[in-house]
Amino acid sequence: xxxxxxxxxxxxxxxxxxxxxPLRVRLLGALRLEGPATATELAVRFGESSGSTSYHLRxxxxxxxxxxxxxxxxxxxxxxxSVHRYxxxxxLELGDTPEGxxxxxxMRDRQFEVLAxxxxxxxxxxxxxxxxxxxxxxxxxxxARLTPASLTRLYERVTALVREMEAEDExxxxxxxxxxxxxxxxxxxxxx
Numbered sequence: 001x002x003x004x005x006x007x008x009x010x011x012x013x014x015x016x017x018x019x020x021x022p023l024r025v026r027l028l029g030a031l032r033l034e035g036p037a038t039a040t041e042l043a044v045r046f047g048e049s050s051g052s053t054s055y056h057l058r059x060x061x062x063x064x065x066x067x068x069x070x071x072x073x074x075x076x077x078x079x080x081x082s083v084h085r086y087x088x089x090x091x092l093e094l095g096d097t098p099e100g101x102x103x104x105x106x107m108r109d110r111q112f113e114v115l116a117x118x119x120x121x122x123x124x125x126x127x128x129x130x131x132x133x134x135x136x137x138x139x140x141x142x143x144a145r146l147t148p149a150s151l152t153r154l155y156e157r158v159t160a161l162v163r164e165m166e167a168e169d170e171x172x173x174x175x176x177x178x179x180x181x182x183x184x185x186x187x188x189x190x191x192x
Contacts, residue, residue, distance in 0.1 A: 008064065008084035013100035016089055018063040020106040023048065024056050028065055028082060029114075033177070036069040036081040111181070118179040133176070143187075151184055158182055 010016045019028060027042055037045075039054035046053070057080050060066040065087070069079040089107075094100035119139070126134055146154070162180060169175040 006084050007086045007088050010087060010089040011093060013094050013097055013103050015063045016087075016094060016103040016107065017099065018059055019065055019087060020103050020110070021056065021059075022110070023052070024060055024065075025107075025110045027053060027056055028060060028087075031066060031080060031082040032085060036071070036079040038077050038079050042080075111183075114179070115181045118181075132174075146184075154184070155182065 010019075019025060023046065026046060030042060030045065031037060039057055040050040042048075042057070043050040043053040057066060061068075061080070065083060066080045067083050069081040072079055089104065091104055094104050122129070122137055126137075129137070
């Protein structure tokens, strides 16, 4: 199975809005992380009807997020796969319209929900991970005075470092999938 690669740079608010639907975000995430699946398999996983997941997969395909997997297990099933590993957009470009602001805001909300869900799962199952993971996992926060250009470079360097470390750990039996979230927003004054 080939994994999705690359970044889908969305420049149209309608395209971002198409993926911003709560079930579509979850379907796309599952295909990116777990690999190809049928609408029926995804319906069972998410407690939805196969008609609903099939409809939303077709919508994701219409906007270029997923495609039918060319490596079908048999001719009777339709397996779907993600086309890209990541979705990105320009806040400035899409923020020019109310529709774009709504779509980007919704996507930031979905990212926050994923962070909260990942943290909750870890807290619930922390004892099963063992001491090394319990010590390594967590969150931190910091306040720094940066320019927009420096913040952009920070994101780029963190992404490059993650890819570098991922390559170093490839094949290591202790390696697990790790959910990494980086968020930065300018702020004025002390936030209580």
